[in-house]
Amino acid sequence: MMLPPADIYAVLEATWPPAARQSLGPWCIRDGQGGGKRVSAATAEGDWTAQDIPAAETAMQALGQPALFLIRDGDAALDAELASRGYRIVDPVVAYAAPCDTIAPPDLMTAFPHWPPLGIARDLWEAEGIGPERLAVMDRAAGPKTVILGRAGDRAAGVAFVAIHGPSAMLHALEVAPDRRRLGVASNILRASAHWAQDNGAGTLSLVVTTANAGARALYASLGLQAMGQYHYRQK
Structure with a gap:
């Protein structure tokens, strides 16, 4: 039995969980409490527009966390938009x-x-x-x-x-x-x-x-x- 890519993200979330999550429009905002990037990054969970990004940035700042987004398979448009705003790629990861x-x-x-x-x-x-x-x-x-x-x-x-x-x-x-x-x-x-x-x-x-x-x-x-x-x- 092998694991399809979509399930990798669900297993990662459940086995290395953030302290808290909140839904903010199209975003999932994670409170990592110092536990690292995996538990502190925001993800797009619905349709988003460029006007939605500042709200996510503000929410992460309120938690004392840097503006950090997790870019998964299927997030190419978000990846491009963030790149245009000066976001840099950090820690490309492969799941096995x-x-x-x-x-x-x-x-x-x-x-x-x-x-x-x-x-x-x-x-x-x-x-x-x-x-x-x-x-x-x-x-x-x-x-x-x-x-x-x-x-x-x-x-x-x-x-x-x-x-x-x-x-x-x-x-x-x-x-x-x-x-x-x-x-x-x-x-x-x-x-x-x-x-x-x-x-x-x-x-x-x-x-x-x-x-x-x-x-x-x-x-x-x-x-x-x-x-x-x-x-x-x-x-x-």
């Missing part, structure tokens, strides 16, 4: 997905699912800039969820968050300690994520990665994940 049952199991004793996150998992995230605001996003995810702690050389080496929405799981916040990279840690975390997801009722594992991250994209492709959609942001 694969059926869980096509991903090989992890090596023995290399990855351990648990919830809530252990202190060592929090420490690994904090070292890579993932602090309390993003941990709060994980807490908000409503479906089945877990932390995958990866080990290498008999020590904690990496971590990721995985949550399920409907028949699909999505992996977020995959980080490996710099001195533990190139030891298969990320591969084992991904493989453990797929098998945890399958054990908890999901048929598909998905994730998103910036297009510039060639190393991660090569790893995902080697595990059988396929590109299923893309998006980017426009920031003023």
Whole structure:
């Protein structure tokens, strides 16, 4: 079972949710509370005109957030309008997905699912800039969820968050300690994520990665994940 691009966005929203959402005319305005671009960007949910854009900008400013729009498949007209207003492209992203049952199991004793996150998992995230605001996003995810702690050389080496929405799981916040990279840690975390997801009722594992991250994209492709959609942001 593969995930069509439209569903990627729904799974992303449910498994990495904002603190709050509000409808403002054609826009969905998200209150991210420091949780990153994914939970802070506005999206067009209805027909919009150029005259509607200032209202979205004002609403984001009121939340203490920069003017930031998520541009998905089908948003070409909005993309062009924002470009004409001086918005720049930020973080082009590719979404990947694969059926869980096509991903090989992890090596023995290399990855351990648990919830809530252990202190060592929090420490690994904090070292890579993932602090309390993003941990709060994980807490908000409503479906089945877990932390995958990866080990290498008999020590904690990496971590990721995985949550399920409907028949699909999505992996977020995959980080490996710099001195533990190139030891298969990320591969084992991904493989453990797929098998945890399958054990908890999901048929598909998905994730998103910036297009510039060639190393991660090569790893995902080697595990059988396929590109299923893309998006980017426009920031003023």
